[in-house]
Amino acid sequence: MRKLLIVRDTIMIDTTAKAVWDCLVNPEKTKQYMFGCSTRSTWKVDSSLEWIKNENGQERIFVKGNVIEIEPPRYLAFTTFRPGAEIEDKPENYLTVTYELYNENGKTVLTISQGDFGSIENGEARYQLALSEGGWMPILQAIKSLLNTH
Numbered sequence: 071m072r073k074l075l076i077v078r079d080t081i082m083i084d085t086t087a088k089a090v091w092d093c094l095v096n097p098e099k100t101k102q103y104m105f106g107c108s109t110r111s112t113w114k115v116d117s118s119l120e121w122i123k124n125e126n127g128q129e130r131i132f133v134k135g136n137v138i139e140i141e142p143p144r145y146l147a148f149t150t151f152r153p154g155a156e157i158e159d160k161p162e163n164y165l166t167v168t169y170e171l172y173n174e175n176g177k178t179v180l181t182i183s184q185g186d187f188g189s190i191e192n193g194e195a196r197y198q199l200a201l202s203e204g205g206w207m208p209i210l211q212a213i214k215s216l217l218n219t220h
Contacts, residue, residue: 077185079205080182083180087178091142093217094146095142104209150167162189
């Protein structure tokens with residue numbers, strides 16, 4: 071049996087799940103921690119989700135996908151594909167990302183998972199690259215910092 075290649079990181083944030091959720095789906099907030107990209111979606115099952123940035127007056131889509139499941143403010147699952155990633159834009163090459171939030175002692179635990187890299191083209195190399203870049207931890211720390219300063 072093949073080992074699943076999943077990148078998963080968790081952080082505890084000293085705020086409510088509602089505040090963390092807003093940070094995860096609010097385009098003005100995502101822009102502050104997701105490499106300058108804001109989200110565009112209706113946040114409904116089967117709706118599109120794009121991570122976009124305006125560069126020199128031109129809108130560029132950095133990541134695209136679709137919402138799979140959504141249960142505010144506790145759970146979100148969506149697919150992702152990075153246009154220009156040197157792999158074919160087909161469903162088999164999309165990864166699934168999940169956001170899971172739960173309360174622990176008045177704080178919110180946020181876990182972000184992404185995978186299965188083993189099921190996509192050039193997946194092992196992309197998995198190793200994600201791990202070498204710290205997985206989701208740099209983004210989780212940026213979210214925590216953003217929420218703990220406001």
